[in-house]
Amino acid sequence: MVKKFEAGTFDVIVVGAGHAGVEAGLAAARMGAKTLMLTINLDMVAFMPCNPSVGGPAKGIVVREIDALGGQMGRTIDKTHIQMRMLNTGKGPAVRALRAQADKVLYQQDMKETIENEPNITLLQAMVEELIIEDGECTGVVSKTGAVYRAKTTIITAGTFLRGEVIIGDLKYSSGPNNQQPSIGLADHLRGLGFDIVRFKTGTPPRVNSQTIDYSKTEIQPGDDVPRAFSYETTEFITDQLPCWLTYTNEVTHTIIDENLHRSAMYSGMIKGTGPRYCPSIEDKVVRFNDKPRHQIFLEPEGRNTKEVYVQGLSTSLPEDVQQKLLASIPGLEKAQMMRAGYAIEYDAIVPTQLWPTLETKKIKNLYTAGQINGTSGYEEAAGQGLMAGINAARRAFNQEEVILSRSDAYIGVLIDDLVTKGTNEPYRLLTSRAEYRLLLRHDNADLRLKDIGFNIGLVSNESYDRFNGKKELIDAEINRLKAVMIKPDQKTQDLLADIGSSQLKDGIRGSDLLRRPEITYNHIKELSPADADLPFEVEEQVEIQIKYEGYIEKSLQQVDKLKKMENKKIPEGIDYDAITGIASEARQKLRDVRPLSIAQASRISGVNPADISILLVYIEQGKIAKVSGQ
C-alpha cells in the first residue's frame, strides 16, 4: 500500500471533470467554497465521448436553466460552437429548443481554462480510489498516490468510468470511454460501502474522415442565419457556421444488420448492462422498428480544425467489420474511411433512489453524486445535476439551507425528482414528455423561472441580475400597456387585418385581446400601437407568449399551486412506515426505500397509490408518528 499523506483541506471536493464535474466545481467555487477538482486525465476535461453537440429537445432548455442559475455550459458552448439551430420554430413555444454543434476540442479548452482561471478551484490530475468515511459522514478522498484530501462535502461525478468495459462485437475489455483508463478502485470502494449498484451501458457510433464523404449524395443542414445563444450573458455571436449533412440507412443497411445480429454484443448476451431506450443503437432500431424502410443519419463535423465527422444515428456495438459494411451501404459514405469504430461501454451506476433530492446520498452524509453515475445519460443531464450538487454541497459546507428545484421550476427539477423518486432501470434521458408543466418550462423563460434563485445563492452577478430585472420590468410594463390600450377600428387597422386575413374590427379592442388571435403577432400590434420605445427582441417575444398562451399558462399554474400545497405537506424525516396500518405492503416498501420528503413526492412513487397517500396524510395530520428514529 502506498503511504498516505495529508494533502490539503477544502470546503468541497469534486471527483471528476466531465460535464457534471465542471458545473459542480465551478458552482461551488463561485459560491465561495474552496474547491478541489480531481480528474483522471487533465487533457480530457469536459470531453465529449459521444455526439459533438449540446442542447436539443428538453436538453437545450436544461442548458438555459443552467445558465439562468449561473452555470457554465451555455457560456462555453456559445463561444465554441460551429453551428446553432432553434428546433421546432414552427411549433408552440413549449417545444422550441436550441441545439448547437460543438467544436469538441475548443469546448474542452474553454472549459478547462475557465476552471484554471477560477481562483477558488484547485484542479489536479489524480485518480481517486477511496472515500474517507467517519461516523457515516464523508470527510474526504484518497488518491492513488496516497494523497488524502479533506473537505466538508464531496461530490462524485465519475461518469462511465466506474469499472468501465468497452464492447465491440464479441470483444470486451476493461477501459474508460475512448480508451481512457477506467476507474476500478473507486468502483469497488463504492460497492464495498454498500451502495446498490446497477450495470448500465451506452454506445457511440463510428467517426469518419470528412475528406472521404461524398456530400453530393446527402442533404445540407445549415445553421440558423439569425444569431442565437444559450446564455443570457452572451453578447458576441459566432457568424461563421459549418453545415451538417443528412443521409439515410436503407434496405441494404438493414439486411447487413439482420445478418450479423448474432454477432452483436447486444443480442449475444455479452452486454449485461441496460442501454438507453431513447438513444438506441442502430441494431436496436432496426429490430424494434423493422417495418421502417430507413433511418436518418446526420453527419456532424467534430470541429473546425479536424476532419472527423460524427455519424449520428449509427450508434452500434456490432463488430468492426460489420460497422465498415454498414457505413459503405449508406449514400455518401460508400468510400468513407472510418477513424474510430463505434462501441458500447458498460459501467457501474448508483441506484438513484439512494439519493436525497439534493443529490446527497442517504447512506453517507456530505457525500453527493451527480451525472452519469446517477443513472442518466447525456451531457446536459449531467451538467444540470452537477450544478445542483455543487450548489448543495457548497451550501452544506457553509451550513446554509438546501436548494431543491421543483418539477414546476425546471426540467432540472423534473430530472432529479424522477431519479430520486422513481429511480430508473435504464440510462435516463430527459424528454419533454417527462414534464407535466411543459408549457411553463420553456426555453424562452428560463431566466424568469430561475434567475432569482441563481442570484439569491450568489451565482448570478449583480450586473446580470440588474439587467434581468430591467428586462422583467419592460415585459410587465408592455403587457400592462397592451391590456389597457384600445386599438381602434380605423383604416390602418382594418387594412392590416385584411392583409393578413384576420377578421375586421367592429369596435375598439384591447391590444392584448387582438394579440390573442392566432394569426396576429406582436409585430402586427407594434405597427398599430407601438410601445414608447423600441423593445428588445426577448421582451417582445415574452410579451407575445405570455399574452397568447395566458389561458393555458394560468391553468398550468393552478395545477402547480395544488402541487405546491402537496409539496408543503412535509413528511417527518424519521417517520416509521411500519407503524402505519392500512398501507399496502408494496407501497410501504417503496416509501421506506425512497424516504420522500413531501406528500407530493410520495404520490409520484410508482406503486404508491392514492389510497396509500390518503392513509399517510391522515396519519401525519393526526400527528400520530409512532417512532422518530435518530438520537
Next chain:
Amino acid sequence: MVKKFEAGTFDVIVVGAGHAGVEAGLAAARMGAKTLMLTINLDMVAFMPCNPSVGGPAKGIVVREIDALGGQMGRTIDKTHIQMRMLNTGKGPAVRALRAQADKVLYQQDMKETIENEPNITLLQAMVEELIIEDGECTGVVSKTGAVYRAKTTIITAGTFLRGEVIIGDLKYSSGPNNQQPSIGLADHLRGLGFDIVRFKTGTPPRVNSQTIDYSKTEIQPGDDVPRAFSYETTEFITDQLPCWLTYTNEVTHTIIDENLHRSAMYSGMIKGTGPRYCPSIEDKVVRFNDKPRHQIFLEPEGRNTKEVYVQGLSTSLPEDVQQKLLASIPGLEKAQMMRAGYAIEYDAIVPTQLWPTLETKKIKNLYTAGQINGTSGYEEAAGQGLMAGINAARRAFNQEEVILSRSDAYIGVLIDDLVTKGTNEPYRLLTSRAEYRLLLRHDNADLRLKDIGFNIGLVSNESYDRFNGKKELIDAEINRLKAVMIKPDQKTQDLLADIGSSQLKDGIRGSDLLRRPEITYNHIKELSPADADLPFEVEEQVEIQIKYEGYIEKSLQQVDKLKKMENKKIPEGIDYDAITGIASEARQKLRDVRPLSIAQASRISGVNPADISILLVYIEQGKIAKVSGQ
C-alpha cells in the same frame, strides 16, 4: 479470442501516431504509399507528454534536417509556437540552434489535421496486438478488434506505451504516459518474437497553475524579437509571443530531496529501467552534483489557452507529498498549485543493434521500428527516426533502394548510426558532442546538406526545390564575387576599419580575405563592395559562414572523404566472422551481432579495435569469404 477479419491492404502500416509515427506516416504517404496509421487514442495524436517545446541544441538542427528532407515537424511548430529563440547566437555557427515553446494542444490539432488532409493516409483509432509474420517477413498487423491489416511494410512507433508502468514514490501501476492505456499485448508479442528487450525509464516534472505563481520572484525569458522559423517553407511568422520564466532550486529544496531520497523510486530499487543520463531527475542532479548550490528551473507555459505551466528542471518520481514540498521551496512557486504530479514511466524498448541502418529489424524483414521504442528519448529524435523509417518503408514497398544518411550528412545520421552500431544502455539523447562533424552539421545549412535527397525521394516539391536552387546559386555567385573583388585601401575603407578597430589596409585585398578577419562581418563588406542586388538574409549568412570558416570546413570535409572511402568499403552481407582468423573474440561477437554494412560502421563498434579492422579489411580485399549464407 475475437474473430479476425480482413480489414484492408496498404503499402505501409504505421503503428502509433506520436512524434515518430506522424513523420513516418506523412513521409510514406507523400511518397505515394497507401498508408494506414493506427493509434490508441485519436485525441492524443502528436501529444507531448513531457516538455512543451521543440528544438534546442542538436535537436533543433534535427528539426531543420527533417524539414529539408520534406518532413512535418518544423512546419507544424512554426504555426503553433508561443515563443521562439535562437540559442548560442554569441557562439560559432556549429552550436547555434533554434528552440520553440509549443502550444501543446494547437500542435496536436495541426498535426492531426495535416494527417487527416493527406489523401494517402487512413488514420484510425485502434490498438495493435499482433504482427502477422510469414516466412520471417512482416506482412501486416492485427488489432484488438480482430481487424487484420496487410501491408508490404510495417513500422512500429509505440513510444513509452509497451508495458508502460507509471512510478511515483512507492506507487507503481500499469499505464501509458499521462494515464493513457498501456500497450501490453503488442509488448508481449514482440518479446514472443524473440526480440531483445530492455526496460528503460524516463520522467517528467509536475505542472502548476500559472495563476498561482509569483512571477515577481523570477526572471523573464522572452522570445527573440526577430522572426525565426524551423521550416524553409515558412513565410508567415508568429509575432505575439509569450515569455518563459527562470527561477532556481536552493538549499532547502536540496535538503528536502536528501531527506526523502529513501522514498524515491529511483533509489529504492523499484525502478528497474535505466533513465536518461542527460535528462536527469532533480533527485539525480542533487545527488550527482551535490556541491552545486542551485539548479535552474524554467517555467514554461503549455499554451495560449491554458494556465498549465511546465516546471522544467524538476523532473521527478519522488512521492507526491515531497513534490509539493519541493515546489513550495522554490522562489515564485511558494504558493504554486500543482496540476499534475511528476512521475517516471518504465517501458519496453528494443535493443537497437537489432536494426539495420534503415531501421528495419534484422530479425523480421519489412518490419521497421522508430522512436522511443528504439531506445531514444525526445520528440525530435523520435521524429527524425520516424521520417527515415517512413522513407525506407515506402521505398521498400516500391522496391526502391534504401536511403541511409551518413554521420556527415546529418545529426539524424549520427543518431541512427549510434543506435544501430553502438546500441545504448540508457535512453539515448542527441547531443552536439555526439557528432564528429559538428561544423558541417549546422542549423543554417540543413537544406544545403539534405534538400537534394529530399527532392530525389519525392518529399520536396518542385517549387520548394527551385527556390532552394535559386538560393544556392546566389550563394555561389556571391562567394565567387567576393573571392574575385578587390577592396582598395581608400578613405572609406580605412575609416570603416578604424571605426571597428580593425587594422588599416596596406594594399588592396580580396573581399573574401577581408571577411575572414574575425571582427569583419558580411555587412561591413557589403558597405565597401555591395553585391549587384540586395541578397536575402540566409544567403548573406551562408556566404559569411562559408568564407569565414572555410579552413575548418575544408578540414572536416577531408575527414569526411576518408570516412566515405571507408563507408564505400562494403562488408558482404553474408560474411562469416567465425571464418576470419585473428579477430579478437569480443570483436567477433560484436561484429556478428551488429552485422555492420561497411568497414566504417564496423570501426565504430565499441570493442572492435583497429587491429580487428585491419584483419577484416585484408580478409575482404582478398575476396576470401568463406561462406555466404542465404539462398
